Amino acid sequence: MPEGHTLHRLAAQLEENFIGRPWRVSSPQGRFEAGAKRLTDRVPERAQAWGKQLFVHLGPDIWQVHLGLYGAFSFRGDSSFTAPATLGAPRVAAEEFTPSYAEDDWIIPQPATGAVRARIHVHNGWADLRGPARCAVLNPMQYEAIIARLGPDPLQQPVGETDTRLLEQFRSNLARRRISIGAALMDQAVIAGVGNIYRAESLFEEGVSPDTPANELRGAAVTALWERLTEQLRTGFAEGIIRTLRPEAPELGARGGDLRLRRHWVYQHQGTPCLRCGATIAERELQGRRLYWCPGCQPLPAATARS
Template identity: 35%
Template sequence: MPEGHSVHRITRQFARNFVGRRIESWSPQGRFAEGAAILDGRTMTDAKAVGKQMFLEFDGEVWLRVHLGIYGAWDFAGDISRDDTIAAANGRMGQTNQRGTIVDADGEDSISSIGAPRRARLRMSEQEQLGEEITEWPPAPVGAVRVRLLTDTAVADLRGPTACEVLDAAQVAVVIAKAGPDPLLETTPKARREAEDRFTAAVRKKQTPIGLLLMDQSIVSGIGNVYRAELLFRARLNPHTPGKLVPEDTVRALWKDWTKLLTIGVETGQMMTMDKLSKADYEKALAKRDDRHWVYKRDGLPCRVCGTNIVLEIMGGRKLYWCPKDQA
């Protein structure tokens, strides 16, 4: 399932190529015909992510809410252009096994960055994948497209989402109010402090294990299986520790670390969770997931710190990887 950084990257694609433009909308699959008809002919005015959910605003205070879930993905095509946060384009924006790209000395992906707008396809889910250039406009929908959003120069096709619905402003406010804080939504020092306080208070009043709380989207938005395992290891925190027993300074450190890792994920397109790497090791980590994480997908392999074999267990119905010595 896409984690928070992917959804933020997708909304930036919309902000760059769709916001401020009149949108044609329809449902090639037919399952979202009524909702698409409401959006058709309106101008997109905003695009934002809240954890794993994205919200596209149209004039008239009409919103499209999308949760990609496990199988969802957006396909973009046309004269698409990418800012610096959409630079790694060798994967897909929705599922996990990302293929990274090696950056050059200036921090740009000089191998596969589109740079100037180019008529091509780009799939965005948990990974990003740049496909072939297109020769007809608009390109024909491929597969079961739930909704198509089309401008005069760009098209976005949505497939396989868990949620796809049209909401008004009041309904959006209710949905967002139920979600845990997202570090990237807060733009002022006061708001950032309030988000940290909210997360800290929510964790420290729960008997629930911290390994479950980090996956609870009402506690904190955007953390999925990869970031959960890596955050807990980086904090040297046993995943079974009840939230109320985690020291306050540790909870606050978790929030700050999540803010850091989420920002890196948005900027690079990779869930980069190892730091203080040499330039060569950093390039290896960008290119290959096996060199990018401390514990995720490393069950049975020696811990990178102490040499103890990494443990795999099921927590909350999801695979959890952790070191029984460093996180004892």
């Protein structure tokens, strides 16, 4: 589920399995051959996530990966290579296999199946990247240009802390935009890492209408929205899935048990009663993406309501 939390998990996973070790990079599919050739047989120094962007630093070269809608990494290795089967868009779980080793003691990877853009390989395992929207080698200037276009990422804050500098950047980014908060949360220059699910679920939990003009949100509401997104993204990072609805939520009472498998308050629940107020959850298209909200819990503020 590649919203920001997935990319931070990915960066942590790459740090664990790949950083500080020589790696081999290839492009079985062929569409990243030049980049793979440049990166292979070197030692990656740092993996970094910022919003939905992933960067791996190797001296002045930076490997940039953006998963887009359906990009994913899959991991395989021996028992010393601890990694989930996949990170990113949903993929089928890998089957068991018995590791074997080459003369140099490197694990022998299985043949790539399907469209593997990039394969990264260390002595005890490997990862395959499929379907990314971007997979490129950047120079420092190109990297800086991309970073400059990204807003603050709530996951840049140390766990348990609020970085007021980042919060104030979010606040001023909203104040300068004449678009709705629903549109603003999807703009990676306003806040980095939020996607369609976190947009819907954070606005619902804060009781904010997606149609509220971004520059009319009150100060306290901006702070609360930032804190809410921080909490939701941190939970997603810790658990590896986006779950904003919990069976033990007080609003659910005895219904919680029946709702164990439901993860979201409003995302993809249009046409059904809101679990908080009973109003029918609404859905429409906004800037080419589906927008979900509860008209009962998220009314337009009276001052800006249209007649």
